[in-house]
Amino acid sequence: xxxxxxxxxxxxxxxxxxxxxxxxxxxxxxxxxxxxxxxxxxxxxxxxxxxxxxxxxxxxxxxxxxxxxxxxxxxxxxxxxxxxxxxxxxxxxxxxxxxxxxxxxxxxxxxxxxxxxxxxxxxxxxxxxxxxxxxxxxxxxxxxxxxxxxxxxxxxxxxxxxxxxxxxxxxxxxxxxxxxxxxxxxxxxxxxxxxxxxxxxxxxxxxxxxxxxxxxxxxxxxxxxxxxxxxxxxxxxxxxxxxxxxxxxxxxxxxxxxxxxxxxxxxxxxxxxxxxxxxxxxxxxxxxxxxxxxxxxxxxxxxxxxxxxxxxxxxxxxxxxxxxxxxxxxxxxxxxxxxxxxxxxxxxxxxxxxxxxxxxxxxxxxxxxxxxxxxxxxxxxxxxxxxxxxxxxxxxxxxxxxxxxxxxxxxxxxxxxxxxxxxxxxxxxxxxxxxxxxxxxxxxxxxxxxxxxxxxxxxxxxxxxxxxxxxxxxxxxxxxxxxxxxxxxxxxxxxxxxxxxxxxxxxxxxxxxxxxxxxxxxxxxxxxxxxxxxxxx
Amino acid sequence: xxxxxxxxxxxxxxxxxxxxxxxxxxxxxxxxxxxxxxxxxxxxxxxxxxxxxxxxxxxxxxxxxxxxxxxxxxxxxxxxxxxxxxxxxxxxxxxxxxxxxxxxxxxxxxxxxxxxxxxxxxxxxxxxxxxxxxxxxxxxxxxxxxxxxxxxxxxxxxxxxxxxxxxxxxxxxxxxxxxxxxxxxxxxxxxxxxxxxxxxxxxxxxxxxxxxxxxxxxxxxxxxxxxxxxxxxxxxxxxxxxxxxxxxxxxxxxxxxxxxxxxxxxxxxxxxxxxxxxxxxxxxxxxxxxx
Numbered sequence: 135x136x137x138x139x140x141x142x143x144x145x146x147x148x149x150x151x152x153x154x155x156x157x158x159x160x161x162x163x164x165x166x167x168x169x170x171x172x173x174x175x176x177x178x179x180x181x182x183x184x185x186x187x188x189x190x191x192x193x194x195x196x197x198x199x200x201x202x203x204x205x206x207x208x209x210x211x212x213x214x215x216x217x218x219x220x221x222x223x224x225x226x227x228x229x230x231x232x233x234x235x236x237x238x239x240x241x242x243x244x245x246x247x248x249x250x251x252x253x254x255x256x257x258x259x260x261x262x263x264x265x266x267x268x269x270x271x272x273x274x275x276x277x278x279x280x281x282x283x284x285x286x287x288x289x290x291x292x293x294x295x296x297x298x299x300x301x302x303x304x305x306x307x308x309x310x311x312x313x314x315x316x317x318x319x320x321x322x323x324x325x326x327x328x329x330x331x332x333x334x335x336x337x338x339x340x341x342x343x344x345x346x347x348x349x350x351x352x353x354x355x356x357x358x359x360x361x362x363x364x365x366x367x368x369x370x371x372x373x374x375x376x377x378x379x380x381x382x383x384x385x386x387x388x389x390x391x392x393x394x395x396x397x398x399x400x401x402x403x404x405x406x407x408x409x410x411x412x413x414x415x416x417x418x419x420x421x422x423x424x425x426x427x428x429x430x431x432x433x434x435x436x437x438x439x440x441x442x443x444x445x446x447x448x449x450x451x452x453x454x455x456x457x458x459x460x461x462x463x464x465x466x467x468x469x470x471x472x473x474x475x476x477x478x479x480x481x482x483x484x485x486x487x488x489x490x491x492x493x494x495x496x497x498x499x500x501x502x503x504x505x506x507x508x509x510x511x512x513x514x515x516x517x518x519x520x521x522x523x524x525x526x527x528x529x530x531x532x533x534x535x536x537x538x539x540x541x542x543x544x545x546x547x548x549x550x551x552x553x554x555x556x557x558x559x560x561x562x563x564x565x566x567x568x569x570x571x572x573x574x575x576x577x578x579x580x581x582x583x584x585x586x587x588x589x590x591x592x593x594x595x596x597x598x599x600x601x602x603x604x605x606x607x608x609x610x611x612x613x614x615x616x617x618x619x620x621x622x623x624x625x626x627x628x629x630x631x632x633x634x635x636x637x638x639x640x641x642x643x644x645x646x647x648x649x650x651x652x653x654x655x656x657x658x659x660x661x662x663x664x665x666x667x668x669x670x671x
Numbered sequence: 672x673x674x675x676x677x678x679x680x681x682x683x684x685x686x687x688x689x690x691x692x693x694x695x696x697x698x699x700x701x702x703x704x705x706x707x708x709x710x711x712x713x714x715x716x717x718x719x720x721x722x723x724x725x726x727x728x729x730x731x732x733x734x735x736x737x738x739x740x741x742x743x744x745x746x747x748x749x750x751x752x753x754x755x756x757x758x759x760x761x762x763x764x765x766x767x768x769x770x771x772x773x774x775x776x777x778x779x780x781x782x783x784x785x786x787x788x789x790x791x792x793x794x795x796x797x798x799x800x801x802x803x804x805x806x807x808x809x810x811x812x813x814x815x816x817x818x819x820x821x822x823x824x825x826x827x828x829x830x831x832x833x834x835x836x837x838x839x840x841x842x843x844x845x846x847x848x849x850x851x852x853x854x855x856x857x858x859x860x861x862x863x864x865x866x867x868x869x870x871x872x873x874x875x876x877x878x879x880x881x882x883x884x885x886x887x888x889x890x891x892x893x894x895x896x897x898x899x900x901x902x903x904x905x906x907x908x909x910x911x912x913x914x915x916x917x918x919x920x921x922x923x924x925x926x927x928x929x930x931x932x933x934x935x936x937x938x939x940x941x942x943x944x945x946x947x948x949x950x951x952x953x954x955x956x957x958x959x960x961x962x
Binding site: 188190193194214215216219220224226230231232233234235236237239240243244245246247248249250251252253256257276277278285292293296423456459461480481482485486489490492494496497498499500510511514515544558559562 | 672673674675733819820822841844852855856858859860861862863864865866882883885886887890891894895898899900901902903904905906907908909910911912913914915916917918
């Protein structure tokens with residue numbers, strides 16, 4: 135057998151400070167030109183596997199490792215990290231965590247500079263990588279001004295410039311808008327077609343299926359549960375664990391009983407649904423005095439609204455929702471929460487009415503236990519001890535973390551931390567809930583479960599969430615906003631807004647199989663539904 | 672991701688017309704030269720020089736307003752504090768000429784609180800303001816004027832090895848990144864009903880209440896550092912001598928600036944050693960105290 139780019143044999147690893155092994159007996163091989171998709175729930179060992187292959191384990195992350203990783207027939211255990219990095223390139227989950235250079239040119243050249251190559255050769259290779267990814271125009275840009283999709287490509291260019299034979303992509307789509315995600319996937323396919331071996335860890339399985347990966351690995355509990363062709367995946371995995379194409383889910387769900395009907399926002403029913411809880415009146419805003427990033431936003435969030443805010447990376451979505459809780463004050467116009475101008479109320483006062491879940495959990499977690507973390511908000515709002523006890527328990531149940539009550543939140547995985555951050559706001563029992571990308575970095579089963587639970591909570595009268603996941607809007611929203619370039623482009627019912635594919639495309643959104651199926655069946659259903667429900671219509 | 676200071680290329684900027692290495696050498700010479708004096712006659716040219724650099728830097732007022740007001744306020748506060756307490760200048764003068772004494776009409780355990788306005792205290796406060804003010808102005812301009820993409824090669828060019836030069840580059844960018852993360856954490860906790868403004872209790876209690884801010888900021892900084900180390904390791908950092916693609920060119924004016932800076936330092940130190948430039952009280956001020 136010729137020396138394959140990558141052969142992994144009986145690989146097991148246990149982190150030094152943990153009792154249980156993170157991965158067990160992993161064996162597989164990858165050929166040149168292969169795209170191998172690695173899927174599985176949060177904490178199943180995907181990232182550990184990637185770290186074993188790229189050498190960060192055991193060099194940076196200590197523990198017990200057995201088995202072998204062979205690159206072109208050579209065992210990498212004796213290689214230095216620098217040697218591995220010339221053969222195996224890694225693009226981390228969040229490109230923000232990988233980019234070191236201030237300018238795109240410096241970023242892409244970083245690895246080559248470290249190898250001590252001549253300056254002319256470095257510049258030549260940098261330009262080659264930038265042209266390959268069609269981002270040569272970004273060469274002189276400062277990295278912090280790039281959009282999410284651009285950052286991803288620049289991080290990839292920095293790795294490609296080192297001309298690796300194997301490319302590891304750790305959740306490359308997690309922070310990208312749908313169109314940027316498609317671009318990233320097309321790039322991966324293109325590189326594989328050039329002969330590169332690509333291992334892609336990704337939760338968004340349905341999206342990756344578009345580029346027809348040669349093989350799929352499904353991991354569970356640190357082991358391989360399935361390794362084989364794409365066609366076999368849907369037969370072995372539960373459609374509730376992995377997001378498959380809507381048609382496949384419909385086929386498989388026909389054999390199961392229909393899903394329980396979700397009663398959305400029961401607390402809002404019968405309370406006068408047209409009342410405006412939050413009102414944006416001609417709101418304009420800019421971080422600097424001469425640059426406006428929000429322009430003339432007019433909007434009402436009414437009782438009973440479940441609003442999905444869609445739009446490309448850097449469109450102003452987060453800036454827009456930060457006005458609702460008063461973290462940002464408009465430069466022109468005004469924002470009213472419960473009839474009160476946010477300029478005249480403190481953020482803490484607004485927080486009792488409107489709960490806001492930040493995008494990144496690491497900016498808020500501080501307490502020694504999950505329980506104390508969740509009590510923090512209600513205590514600030516002067517809830518009683520008994521009330522807090524109940525609120526914390528309920529919030530933990532919703533995000534499926536009841537068994538972690540006494541654990542330190544900072545020791546949990548990213549996905550679990552994100553759920554703690556959501557629970558921390560749920561425990562405050564606000565009337566309006568605002569979530570900024572609640573499902574980013576979460577596995578499918580977990581986020582569908584907590585979204586189901588949150589929407590059925592009696593305490594909320596309106597919910598607004600920012601998302602890149604069009605299906606989340608299809609399944610849960612009764613109103614969709616599209617924000618682009620600081621402007622409100624569309625505002626309406628999902629079936630009206632999401633029907634206009636040209637508008638979606640213009641705003642870097644991509645129709646999904648579930649959206650297409652819902653539109654097709656809309657005359658019969660009269661509303662959008664999840665695929666499991668469509669199976670029984 | 673590390674974010675840079677608000678640098679941009681400015682038209683006709685005096686400070687930006689020099690090679691960053693030359694400017695940093697001059698800046699260090701300027702700092703140590705100013706430290707050699709307490710005499711207002713010697714300090715005034717330093718202050719005037721700093722103002723010249725400020726007004727020709729091309730940096731807009733709105734860009735530095737916050738940082739500038741903070742530092743000037745800080746300098747002013749300490750100058751006033753020294754003036755009120757009379758501490759700090761005692762090693763420079765042994766005799767004080769009283770202009771006016773404000774005395775309380777009550778006593779505490781026999782001690783009558785009093786504030787002496789003396790010529791020496793006023794002059795010392797002014798000297799301190801000129802001295803620290805000129806250094807602060809020169810310092811504040813650096814992050815707004817030096818191109819962050821050139822930090823690494825600048826420190827390398829100043830003689831540091833590759834690892835230290837890159838570490839300095841990262842450190843320079845860590846400060847604005849830390850400030851951004853701090854603000855994000857404050858926002859996240861305020862959204863949970865936390866009110867920084869309503870702190871009560873003793874000092875220890877107040878520090879304890881800052882936990883929700885400090886813990887995430889510190890943890891985030893540590894995690895961020897680990898990410899940076901991973902990202903560097905994965906791209907072969909530190910395996911040997913590295914190439915720097917940016918090239919700095921030292922021109923004639925840079926050499927002149929360096930020579931001027933070094934000469935300034937040597938002369939200042941020499942004057943200091945020879946006993947010039949020490950604390951000086953103008954004759955006219957002594958008249959205020961009646962001679």
